Amino acid sequence: MPHLTLLEQALISGILAGGLYGLLALGLSLSWGLLRLVNLGHFAMALLAAYLTWYLGTAFAIAPWWAGVAIVVAFFVYGVALHWVFMRFRVTEMGSMLITFGIAVIVESTIQTIWTADFRRYETALAGASFVVGALYVPMLNLAAFVVAALLAVLTWAWLRFATIGKALRACAEDAPIATAFGINHRALSFLLSGICAAYAGIAGVFIALIATLAPSEIWTWIGVVFAVVIIGRLGNPIGALAGGILIGVCEAMTMAVADPAWAPLVSFSLLIALLLFRPRWI
Amino acid sequence: MRIDLRMQSRRLVFAVLVCLTGLWPDGAVAQQASGKPIRIGQTLSLTGPLGQTGLTHKIVSEIFVEQLNQKGGLLGRPVEYVLLDDQSKADVARTLYERLITSDRVDLILGPYGTGAILASMGVAQRYHKIFIQNTLGIAEQATYEWHFAASLGGAEPQNTLPVKLFEAYGSTAHPPKTIAIVTSKFPSAQYMAQGTREVAKRVGVEPVLYLEYDFGTRDYGAIAARVKDTNADLLWVGALGVEGNQLLEALEKLGYKPPRHFYLYPSSGPLAVLPAADGALSLTSFEDGLPYTANPVSAEFARLFAERAAKAGLPYAHADSQAGNEYAGWQILTAAVTATKSLDDKALAEWLDKNEVETVLGKRDFGGKWHNSRTDYQQLRQVQDGRWVAVWPPEKATPGARLIAP
Numbered sequence: 035m036p037h038l039t040l041l042e043q044a045l046i047s048g049i050l051a052g053g054l055y056g057l058l059a060l061g062l063s064l065s066w067g068l069l070r071l072v073n074l075g076h077f078a079m080a081l082l083a084a085y086l087t088w089y090l091g092t093a094f095a096i097a098p099w100w101a102g103v104a105i106v107v108a109f110f111v112y113g114v115a116l117h118w119v120f121m122r123f124r125v126t127e128m129g130s131m132l133i134t135f136g137i138a139v140i141v142e143s144t145i146q147t148i149w150t151a152d153f154r155r156y157e158t159a160l161a162g163a164s165f166v167v168g169a170l171y172v173p174m175l176n177l178a179a180f181v182v183a184a185l186l187a188v189l190t191w192a193w194l195r196f197a198t199i200g201k202a203l204r205a206c207a208e209d210a211p212i213a214t215a216f217g218i219n220h221r222a223l224s225f226l227l228s229g230i231c232a233a234y235a236g237i238a239g240v241f242i243a244l245i246a247t248l249a250p251s252e253i254w255t256w257i258g259v260v261f262a263v264v265i266i267g268r269l270g271n272p273i274g275a276l277a278g279g280i281l282i283g284v285c286e287a288m289t290m291a292v293a294d295p296a297w298a299p300l301v302s303f304s305l306l307i308a309l310l311l312f313r314p315r316w317i
Numbered sequence: 318m319r320i321d322l323r324m325q326s327r328r329l330v331f332a333v334l335v336c337l338t339g340l341w342p343d344g345a346v347a348q349q350a351s352g353k354p355i356r357i358g359q360t361l362s363l364t365g366p367l368g369q370t371g372l373t374h375k376i377v378s379e380i381f382v383e384q385l386n387q388k389g390g391l392l393g394r395p396v397e398y399v400l401l402d403d404q405s406k407a408d409v410a411r412t413l414y415e416r417l418i419t420s421d422r423v424d425l426i427l428g429p430y431g432t433g434a435i436l437a438s439m440g441v442a443q444r445y446h447k448i449f450i451q452n453t454l455g456i457a458e459q460a461t462y463e464w465h466f467a468a469s470l471g472g473a474e475p476q477n478t479l480p481v482k483l484f485e486a487y488g489s490t491a492h493p494p495k496t497i498a499i500v501t502s503k504f505p506s507a508q509y510m511a512q513g514t515r516e517v518a519k520r521v522g523v524e525p526v527l528y529l530e531y532d533f534g535t536r537d538y539g540a541i542a543a544r545v546k547d548t549n550a551d552l553l554w555v556g557a558l559g560v561e562g563n564q565l566l567e568a569l570e571k572l573g574y575k576p577p578r579h580f581y582l583y584p585s586s587g588p589l590a591v592l593p594a595a596d597g598a599l600s601l602t603s604f605e606d607g608l609p610y611t612a613n614p615v616s617a618e619f620a621r622l623f624a625e626r627a628a629k630a631g632l633p634y635a636h637a638d639s640q641a642g643n644e645y646a647g648w649q650i651l652t653a654a655v656t657a658t659k660s661l662d663d664k665a666l667a668e669w670l671d672k673n674e675v676e677t678v679l680g681k682r683d684f685g686g687k688w689h690n691s692r693t694d695y696q697q698l699r700q701v702q703d704g705r706w707v708a709v710w711p712p713e714k715a716t717p718g719a720r721l722i723a724p
Contacts, residue, residue: 048540150631152369295530
């Protein structure tokens, strides 16, 4: 029987890992749910942001938050440009998946060409730092990622629910022609949302740089689990993305704590299948 | 015109004097290779999860071929290196070795990097009756092809011999471990070695209090670290590939825990060496950039060139290690057989290697063990001490001045 402290520690670990999953899922969920574009390049852009954060920090001593600001701005512009291409060539949902898969491969090759396939680790003073609460340890950087993920999820949800632009975006996702007939500039809004989604990839990348070890092939290790998070959390639902991330993170961590860690992915995907089969109201 | 002639005469005299004093580099006085190139084919994991180590092997192969051609090639002919990227996938490696043999029509092949790719491509070599020299197979007993030769030093039963060596090393310290926690990747060779370690541990009276397997590519080690901390074993044995060991150590550090003794199976040398939490970590080795490994001029030159090229290629740890040494030894074994037999016939090469030993950067290599592995496990143990790897076991092979540090 595992100790209670072990289970509590695993729970903390799972919740915090879930925050990072949610942060990565946020942009993907929004672009899939509201723009009907499945952006596989989202993972590649997040990893590119991670490499840029690491590179700016190690080569030019630029602090991660300043690097993050520059990355968010640059990625917003990239998101707008990418959407312009999608609009220009009238790319469909399936087409977007294929194109962005190609983007992911190109980004992976580019990262490998510039920084080689070797592992990179961004060593910071906070890398091993934790808050100690009784017998439990809460890693600072993971907690920061979780807080940022939660803030972004809540702010995005509130924006979509209460702001006029957010409501317009949801209206466009429901029925773009009708929304346009009511005077909503669907085109302009979709550019804005695409830019925001790419910027979210940039924010996730900054935290990946601070928490994880970087290698070009890492792009592909996130895809399965983050897709599961997006589907569990419901497309276009920011709070759902975070909740889905936490659910999967906790399931993985508790499996690792009480059983063979190799079963963790099995549990996550079994959960996804079960939820899809029984379809609770939120999916 | 008169001045030019005088200049040329001076250069000629200078060259003769330098050659006579033995200062001229070997390659420059060697006969120029000519004729149709000998093509040697290989795949390496240049992309994918094993890409970082594949790059090390690529650099080594390029150095060796360059040196070889500078020294007059092989059998007087230049050598052309045909390298393909197997993307860290065994099935891709298998297909590419088919291509190398049937379409690219290489004269000889060398095995790829990584157990999965090696086992997949060995089947192709067997089908086409090609000699197959590999340097990183983790499951020695699966290399049953009669023309297979291992360049690495692990012997035929590393799953038994390596743990024995590890427990012997710790047994020599003031407080030998009584319990062991084994955490391993499900990567085939790591899992195989972990199971062997568990059995040997029981045999020598060290109690395995934890045995965990995790998937290759696990992202978050927080919960695994919590279990390791909860167990608090005397020795943590990690069947890690690449930076998995770093990731586990970092997760342990976040929980405020440092294992008293720790071993890592196939780590990325550089990242682990520079991680402060890894101080005292053990791993296995057969070559390092320093004495006693670089005592002979060939090894020293290889280590120097590797450091130069690795730095140029942007590798964070620009020093030759086991991976680099094993690859270089593989090339040395193949070319020694070709030179000795004056032949490219795979059967002749295999028969020669079966009966002979080859001098390599890893030392003299024999193939007297089962399935043409080394007669015994010649590997050494190395330890991270003050941010660098030093050989510590057996004592006679230790880095000068270094010894195993343990509680």
